[in-house]
Amino acid sequence: MTSFIARLLLAAAVVAAARPADAAKRPERRETVVDASFELILPAGWAAERRAGGAVLTGPSAEGVPALISVRHVGPDHALYGTAAAYMKRLTRPSSIPMKGWKNGPVLNMEAAGRKALRLERDTTEFTDPHTIAPKEVAMREEHLALPAVPEAHGFYLLIYTAPRSIDKAQRAVFRALVAKGFKPKL
Amino acid sequence: MFLNRLAFRLPAAALLAASFAVTSWGRSTTNVPTLKLEIVAENALAPAEDFLADKEAQDTVKASDEPGYFLIFQRAAELADLKGVVAGSADAHSIRLSLLQRTSCSFCLDPVAFPAWITKNLGAPGQGKLAAVDEAMWIWAKLTASQKAWVAVKKKDAAWPKLGFVERHGLMRDWALAERAALLKLNPAEAAGTADFRSRAYYASQALGSHEMTKVWERSEKLNRAAQSLAAARARVAMGNDPRQKALLAQAVNAATPEARLAALAQIFENYGERPAALLAAAPPRADQTFTPDSRKLVADMLKTAMLRETEGTFAGDDLKEFYKKTPLVVTFTTTSLSALGWYEHGGNTLYFNERYVEEYVKTHGKSIENLKRDPELMQNLARIFAATFVHEAQHHRQDAWARENKVPRTYHQGDEVEAFQTDALFMMQKLRDDKRFRDWAAKESQTSSVVAGDIAMAQRMEEEGPGYFERKIPNTHYPEVLSNEGHAWCQILWHNFVEGPIGTELMRRSRLTPAARGPLESSTKPVKPSYATAEAFRVDLLTVSSKALRANLADAKTAAENAAKFYNQIRIRQEAAAAVTMDRYTKLEPRDGPRTQRAPRGVPSPVVDTEK
Numbered sequence: 001m002t003s004f005i006a007r008l009l010l011a012a013a014v015v016a017a018a019r020p021a022d023a024a025k026r027p028e029r030r031e032t033v034v035d036a037s038f039e040l041i042l043p044a045g046w047a048a049e050r051r052a053g054g055a056v057l058t059g060p061s062a063e064g065v066p067a068l069i070s071v072r073h074v075g076p077d078h079a080l081y082g083t084a085a086a087y088m089k090r091l092t093r094p095s096s097i098p099m100k101g102w103k104n105g106p107v108l109n110m111e112a113a114g115r116k117a118l119r120l121e122r123d124t125t126e127f128t129d130p131h132t133i134a135p136k137e138v139a140m141r142e143e144h145l146a147l148p149a150v151p152e153a154h155g156f157y158l159l160i161y162t163a164p165r166s167i168d169k170a171q172r173a174v175f176r177a178l179v180a181k182g183f184k185p186k187l
Numbered sequence: 188m189f190l191n192r193l194a195f196r197l198p199a200a201a202l203l204a205a206s207f208a209v210t211s212w213g214r215s216t217t218n219v220p221t222l223k224l225e226i227v228a229e230n231a232l233a234p235a236e237d238f239l240a241d242k243e244a245q246d247t248v249k250a251s252d253e254p255g256y257f258l259i260f261q262r263a264a265e266l267a268d269l270k271g272v273v274a275g276s277a278d279a280h281s282i283r284l285s286l287l288q289r290t291s292c293s294f295c296l297d298p299v300a301f302p303a304w305i306t307k308n309l310g311a312p313g314q315g316k317l318a319a320v321d322e323a324m325w326i327w328a329k330l331t332a333s334q335k336a337w338v339a340v341k342k343k344d345a346a347w348p349k350l351g352f353v354e355r356h357g358l359m360r361d362w363a364l365a366e367r368a369a370l371l372k373l374n375p376a377e378a379a380g381t382a383d384f385r386s387r388a389y390y391a392s393q394a395l396g397s398h399e400m401t402k403v404w405e406r407s408e409k410l411n412r413a414a415q416s417l418a419a420a421r422a423r424v425a426m427g428n429d430p431r432q433k434a435l436l437a438q439a440v441n442a443a444t445p446e447a448r449l450a451a452l453a454q455i456f457e458n459y460g461e462r463p464a465a466l467l468a469a470a471p472p473r474a475d476q477t478f479t480p481d482s483r484k485l486v487a488d489m490l491k492t493a494m495l496r497e498t499e500g501t502f503a504g505d506d507l508k509e510f511y512k513k514t515p516l517v518v519t520f521t522t523t524s525l526s527a528l529g530w531y532e533h534g535g536n537t538l539y540f541n542e543r544y545v546e547e548y549v550k551t552h553g554k555s556i557e558n559l560k561r562d563p564e565l566m567q568n569l570a571r572i573f574a575a576t577f578v579h580e581a582q583h584h585r586q587d588a589w590a591r592e593n594k595v596p597r598t599y600h601q602g603d604e605v606e607a608f609q610t611d612a613l614f615m616m617q618k619l620r621d622d623k624r625f626r627d628w629a630a631k632e633s634q635t636s637s638v639v640a641g642d643i644a645m646a647q648r649m650e651e652e653g654p655g656y657f658e659r660k661i662p663n664t665h666y667p668e669v670l671s672n673e674g675h676a677w678c679q680i681l682w683h684n685f686v687e688g689p690i691g692t693e694l695m696r697r698s699r700l701t702p703a704a705r706g707p708l709e710s711s712t713k714p715v716k717p718s719y720a721t722a723e724a725f726r727v728d729l730l731t732v733s734s735k736a737l738r739a740n741l742a743d744a745k746t747a748a749e750n751a752a753k754f755y756n757q758i759r760i761r762q763e764a765a766a767a768v769t770m771d772r773y774t775k776l777e778p779r780d781g782p783r784t785q786r787a788p789r790g791v792p793s794p795v796v797d798t799e800k
Contacts, residue, residue: 049662078779080774090652095647096619097616098643099644130641133526133527133544135641136637
């Protein structure tokens with residue numbers, strides 16, 4: 001069954017997790033993503049999807065690739081990295097895989113949500129339609145922000161922004177605003 | 188890629204909207220007149236969402252007023268659905284295609300009412316989409332000069348503001364089809380002409396479905412490659428005084444078709460002893476560069492062996508060796524208008540690979556199909572190009588075989604793609620690390636092959652960010668139109684809830700008919716159709732479907748709904764087990780906080796230069 005069921009499925013999918021904001025108290029219906037370990041205000045026009053340990057926010061697209069912001073809490077017993085510094089190290093250490101067109105910036109210290117954080121900006125690439133005859137390369141810009149939980153023994157938070165470079169300027173402003181005012185860690 | 192579900196096109200935005208997690212959860216009223224006023228008469232989204240989210244309230248309303256319940260539920264679902272049409276990464280084209288799937292909606296095709304509803308009900312997030320909605324609705328100010336001229340010729344320009352979306356779109360579709368026909372005859376030789384071609388093609392594509400412009404885009408690609416090569420050839424020929432080359436250049440400039448131009452240009456470069464890959468791939472094939480039925484089968488069999496060999500010594504290779512000991516595998520080439528490199532159709536044991544790519548590969552290397560059969564290196568490199576796709580599609584094969592073994596319905600979901608991408612990326616990561624010859628080949632091949640470059644990029648993501656990268660990225664970026672496992676479970680239940688009322692009512696109606704009136708319906712063999720354009724069409728058709736089919740359909744829906752949670756959990760357990768295996772293997776290759784060894788540095792990281800800040 002295709003179109004009719006598809007519409008029903010569509011409705012179901014929306015019903016499945018669409019939870020109304022309290023319109024009476026918040027006329028603009030600003031939506032808030034709530035996780036056990038953080039809370040954030042959804043940027044206008046972006047959609048949120050829950051994922052293990054956090055959420056993925058989807059914004060506008062360009063060249064077939066959407067801007068994404070991933071927010072998650074990483075526990076100290078994580079299989080790959082236990083601290084913000086270890087995460088950054090993993091991202092920046094040398095590799096033998098022959099990549100072209102990727103550039104890491106320096107890992108910088110900064111403040112986010114009132115905490116000391118590490119930030120890495122990088123230029124990367126993505127390919128639209130992987131496993132097709134002619135995947136198209138899209139130049140991407142990323143920002144990885146890692147800030148500790150309090151106390152640090154509780155792990156850290158990762159906020160990862162990725163967007164096509166052609167829309168980076170506008171979408172990075174959204175990410176920066178989210179970090180500055182819309183993200184509240186609970187640990 | 189999973190071909191069987193290609194028709195399963197849900198607008199991306201709707202699915203992205205599917206998982207808003209927000210603070211409050213409203214309780215719905217159960218007062219039917221109030222619900223009818225707010226949801227049915229006023230199309231208010233908030234009470235509609237409250238009602239949909241409150242199963243208890245729905246049950247109360249259904250018990251007190253069943254027809255009223257269905258009326259309210261249907262409109263509430265429609266309103267929630269419309270929210271999805273404009274959410275997330277929806278743009279004018281996706282909104283337009285979504286609206287065309289909703290031609291029986293209450294008000295969404297009204298160029299005034301729909302934007303007004305968005306403004307009133309969606310607040311700030313909706314405001315950001317109003318321009319896209321206007322464009323989707325073919326607002327006059329957003330039409331191109333060519334589109335306006337077309338409308339004027341049809342004498343509809345004065346009436347345009349009053350036309351509904353469907354009528355406007357009908358005119359724009361006619362315009363686009365005329366554009367498409369014109370574009371397929373155009374043959375610009377120079378870059379400026381090809382840029383104009385692409386621009387016209389883009390505007391035409393905005394009025395057509397996703398696959399309706401394939402031939403135009405293929406022509407555009409050929410024209411583009413030819414124009415670039417023509418400029419290069421012109422410079423080269425001007426440096427010499429070879430009359431043969433000059434004649435070929437004139438032949439290219441005046442060629443009647445892009446294919447003839449590419450052939451002339453390929454000859455020019457071949458005369459210089461060069462073989463530009465892109466040019467050769469786009470040029471028409473020689474007779475010995477296309478398959479015969481025999482060579483197609485033989486080369487596919489050889490490729491199967493070569494691909495399996497290419498996976499040896501990797502985790503994925505070990506899995507496939509075991510799997511294909513007890514499961515048959517057929518590899519075949521198929522001509523298709525799709526751009527997929529390979530795919531698997533569930534229920535079978537065949538992996539399909541795109542024949543067009545194989546022929547382009549042969550052309551690119553200036554070889555023949557016969558060479559492919561006889562030159563081991565040519566075959567091995569083709570197998571290397573296909574290796575990641577092979578591992579990916581074979582993982583879908585394994586998923587399907589598991590479902591068959593465990594008698595679980597095959598519900599293709601986003602998690603299947605995440606798992607397949609994780610498997611092929613881990614394979615590429617391991618292969619690039621452990622197989623130096625493969626790594627050297629890949630580094631060289633990726634300079635000209637975006638297929639290989641894309642596979643390497645996935646391996647790099649796996650190495651740096653681990654399997655979690657694919658959970659974060661793949662569903663939203665590449666498969667927003669595919670449901671999650673959770674979505675499938677919900678849909679089965681909703682489908683049952685939806686059909687239960689109308690089919691039950693119809694069966695009840697029939698039970699009250701006279702035997703003479705009921706007889707033909709009982710003896711009829713008319714089935715429930717596999718799809719319906721609208722809910723109304725479904726209801727109308729029910730009146731003539733055989734009673735046996737109605738009962739069977741209702742029973743199937745009930746069984747599916749009852750089993751939805753069970754199957755969801757079985758699939759989830761399998762998926763989690765597969766993810767655990769991938770993570771275990773990954774950490775063997777890339778231990779937590781452990782140093783990477785025996786690898787050359789990629790270079791000192793350089794600061795990102797962002798001139799736009």
